[in-house]
Amino acid sequence: MKEIKHFINGAFVGSASGRTFDDINPANGQVIGRVHEAGRAEVDAAVQAARAALSGPWGAMSVAERADILHRVADGITARFDEFLEAECLDTGKPKSLASHIDIPRGAANFKVFADLLKNVPSEAFEMATPDGSGAINYAVRRPKGVIGVISPWNLPLLLMTWKVGPALACGNTVVVKPSEETPLTTTLLAEVMQAAGVPAGVYNVVHGFGGDSAGAFLTEHADVDAFTFTGETGTGELIMRAAAKGVRQVSLELGGKNAGIVFADCDMDKAIEGTLRSAFANCGQVCLGTERLYVERSIFEEFVARLKAGAESLVIGPPDDPTSNFGPLVSLKHREKVLSYYQQAVADGATVVTGGGVPQMPEALAGGAWIQPTIWTGLADDSAVVTEEIFGPCCHIRPFDSEAEAVALANSLPYGLSATLWSDNVSRAHRVAGQLEAGIVWVNSWFLRDLRTAFGGSKQSGIGREGGVHSLEFYTELKNICVKL
Ligand SMILES: NC(=O)C1=CN([C@@H]2O[C@H](COP(=O)(O)OP(=O)(O)OC[C@H]3O[C@@H](n4cnc5c(N)ncnc54)[C@H](O)[C@@H]3O)[C@@H](O)[C@H]2O)C=CC1
Ligand SMILES: O=C(O)/C=C/C=C(\O)C(=O)O
Secondary structure, three states: OEEEOEEEOOEEEOOOOOOEEEEEOOOOOOEEEEEEOOOHHHHHHHHHHHHHHHOOHHHHOOHHHHHHHHHHHHHHHHHOHHHHHHHHHHHHOOOHHHHOOOHHHHHHHHHHHHHHHHHHOOOOEEEEOOOOOOOEEEEEEEEEOOEEEEEOOOOOHHHHHHHHHHHHHHOOOEEEEEOOOOOOHHHHHHHHHHHHHOOOOOOEEEOOOOOOOOHHHHHHHOOOOOEEEEEOOHHHHHHHHHHHHOOOOEEEEEOOOOEEEEEOOOOOHHHHHHHHHHHHHHHHHOOOOOEEEEEEEHHHHHHHHHHHHHHHHOOOEOOOOOOOOOEOOOOOHHHHHHHHHHHHHHHHOOOEEEEOOOOOOOOHHHOOOOOOOOEEEEOOOOOOHHHHOOOOOOEEEEEEEOOHHHHHHHHOOOOEEOEEEEEOOOHHHHHHHHHHOOOOEEEEOOOOOOOOOOOEOOEEOOEEOOEOHHHHHHHHEEEEEEEEEO
């Protein structure tokens, strides 16, 4: 049985307690490996290693030297592409066709983009007058924040973890990463790549375990971590914020959403259907940016529902290795229980089930997997739980609207504000509505089109702060002003 260990101070180590938990393949329910669960001792060792590494060779490196190393990390991921792909798909069950286009290439890109950005970022300077006439110059320098605690989720494990580790290291910090207990493999594999790329011991540390009363909480409670970056559920974000308040540590939080899609009658219907199929069902609906609420102009409502139904029914449900499959399982049977509870709630609340609503019949070898049907509903009240709460599954509710103002009001009606998507070929309307939507990211006639230089994050209860491009530098560095009297 494969053992998945922590990576602390440049070495793979097991837990002193001997405690382990199973890593399960959600496509068939089989155990992939045994994961060591960190106690306070391992978390403390990881944080101390990260702290010490700040004043070792890593801390003495120039930006250009760090950037070279991070390029080697990216190249190392690409060189071991198939191993990363295999590991990610074993942990998540997602189709290899998806992970080979999104997860693994983004894992590498997240290092390159920030390594290059750091080399080119300008610094501000202000000349000022002084009463004696000699003047002064102010200039700002960026310094690493220190030890960063990275707590990442299971839906896009490598992509979301490296989205934080890439800029954190580019800025000269050291990290302690706590990946999701559901998906420990790629974070662990990355440790081998880091070592081979010449990242000094203690710069990249990994501790495995659960959230509350386990590695996650031990990390956020550790006084020697300077800041935390987290992607996951809003409730977890609140707990992390609370822990970070002790010692006044900064947080960057990318949290839950209940993202709206607005489809106007003047849209290109083919593109709207294709984009909505992805935004509702890609990664089995487990993307925080996904669309779970659709508002469709009444004149095209019937046609849109019928075409989205046909599209959902044409998705090919299957295991990662099947090249025809484009729809994998949910991450776990536990998560399927949660999603199925919403499927049942929808029926109890009087929804029309347009398609899906249950568990598909799978071949014997996959029967233990967390398979679920893509599901579409209509007819629910605006305040029903299915329409207002994040489900994080392959499902959406579609409701007609009659005016632009009504669509905007419906889209903005929830306490979340992560992303929104709108479909219209009327340029004025697209700009006008995009400006009114309460969301950190608005896509017009597209979905999940990502330029890593742009600000990324949520408004309202979907998060605090922005990462991406220079915005990541704001979080991962301290800006220090130096005032020199001439
Ligand atoms: N990208 C997103 O927006 C994601 C949203 N979710 C949502 O969250 C729901 C629950 O899924 P979970 O995996 O339980 O998400 P979660 O938000 O609890 O877990 C994400 C990460 O936080 C850690 N964590 C949990 N509690 C913690 C604590 N008290 N202190 C420190 N770290 C902690 C977990 O171990 C994991 O590494 C899902 O059903 C889904 O609705 C889940 C994963 C990703
Ligand atoms: O492209 C990104 O950086 C992030 C994409 C998706 C998420 O953040 C998520 O699903 O949590």
